[in-house]
Amino acid sequence: MGTIEPSSHLARDIAGDLVDAGLLREDDRAAATQVVAARVPHDARRTDRPATSRLAAEVAGYLGGILVVAAAAVFIASQWSRMGPGARVAALLVSALVLAGAALAVRRTAPAEHEATPLARQARLLLAGTLGVGAAAVAAGAVGTWGMQVAELEEPRPQQLGFGVACLLMILVYALTRTAVAHLGIAITAPLTLITLVLTQDPPRRAALVVAVMVLALGGVWLVLTERGVLRERTLGQVVGGVLSVIGAQTTIADDRSWIAYVLLAVVGAAAFVLYSRTLDWPYLGTGVVALTLAATEAAVDLSDGALGAAGALLVAGAVLLGASVLGLRLRTRDGADPAR
The missing domain is CATH 1.25.40 (Serine Threonine Protein Phosphatase 5, Tetratricopeptide repeat)
Structure with a gap:
């Protein structure tokens, strides 16, 4: 199973029970886990450290995904001025779907709380949340572009649609990942949505x-x-x-x-x-x-x-x-x- 580490499953479960019972705050979970782990019997400890080959493959996969996304972004940016309104919306929607698919794939592979250390699980959720936030932002851009250039809606309807869609998708991403990056996404889009709803053509x-x-x-x-x-x-x-x-x-x-x-x-x-x-x-x-x-x-x-x-x-x-x-x-x-x- 690997070398002995202080953060065992038993210690993590005990700390989680203390947090759920209201005896500890969420911010104290990690410290409580370490304290309890120091008292866990030696034979109850086990590690969740991934094998070096698996870790290398996972890092390579992340880097590959980053390069693919960067290449797609560069291509769309270079061709943006040559695209028609429909092509622009389609390009943004496809990009959003790719990012959303990647986010769902990473989220599905995230280990359950009882199967891995909090750090390993949180790292996977953070990646899924980041991809999800990116997908939400790109999808909102597609909706805004459609409103301005395809449907030719009057101002500020495109902005209202774009920020509204972004806010709803950010909330969905947060519900799936519970990460700080999704939290910040909601914090940015929610007030902007309210502001655009008030500042109409006839405020x-x-x-x-x-x-x-x-x-x-x-x-x-x-x-x-x-x-x-x-x-x-x-x-x-x-x-x-x-x-x-x-x-x-x-x-x-x-x-x-x-x-x-x-x-x-x-x-x-x-x-x-x-x-x-x-x-x-x-x-x-x-x-x-x-x-x-x-x-x-x-x-x-x-x-x-x-x-x-x-x-x-x-x-x-x-x-x-x-x-x-x-x-x-x-x-x-x-x-x-x-x-x-």
Whole structure:
């Protein structure tokens, strides 16, 4: 079976049971596996290290696939200007189908959790997720090209179709692979889909405010899904949710009533510090610091009619940053955590 390694199936199963029972967080799974493995009887350990020949063949296959995809991309790019609208759509669709087929093939060959180490399984899923995201992006490009050049739809219908298809396919890829790259794919396409749906040829009177509210709500939903475990990548989900919330609140500054931006940023910052006090997860601290700094600085500059100048704005920003940092350290110390972490 190979040499002895500390990450055994039994240790991994025990750590997984602890995570499923809510006794450990998903981020602690790997560390718990190592700790439990140190106590596993010597004869219960076995490795899942692939043979050198198999590993070499797999790496060669990946490199070959990369070269084939690169060759296809170069060929399509060089012939793009000579293609008609139908040929362009067909070329993109074929490319998307090839990438999707490769993603499904890699996903089907990914070992089950009880058959391989987490690292080996995650590497295969990451490759499948990357191929799937590529397929989704190319398919969305095909839909957008069809809308603009074949169906000749009015703006922004092609963009709405393209981003909408991309978002739906990214969600499908994430459901199949549960990888960070697919998570990021959804994080990029979801807000763009919402924005294109609002910014039509005849946008609403307060389009900036509508977009801001939708993106802010999306950020809140993202955080809820992350905390409930629907989105497996906890830290990444917290970062994405925080960024979307700050962007949504900040977008309202384009509206005539700029004070709404200051209020929403302050609310986002306060909510982030509340979440940080409960979880001590650094993304919430970062979100709170950024949101409160933006709110205080922009409000001070606006209310003073620019009298503060650049120096005054920097002074306000620095003071808020210091205050938010002190608050974060106090919350961390109060809950018994190491401030150096």
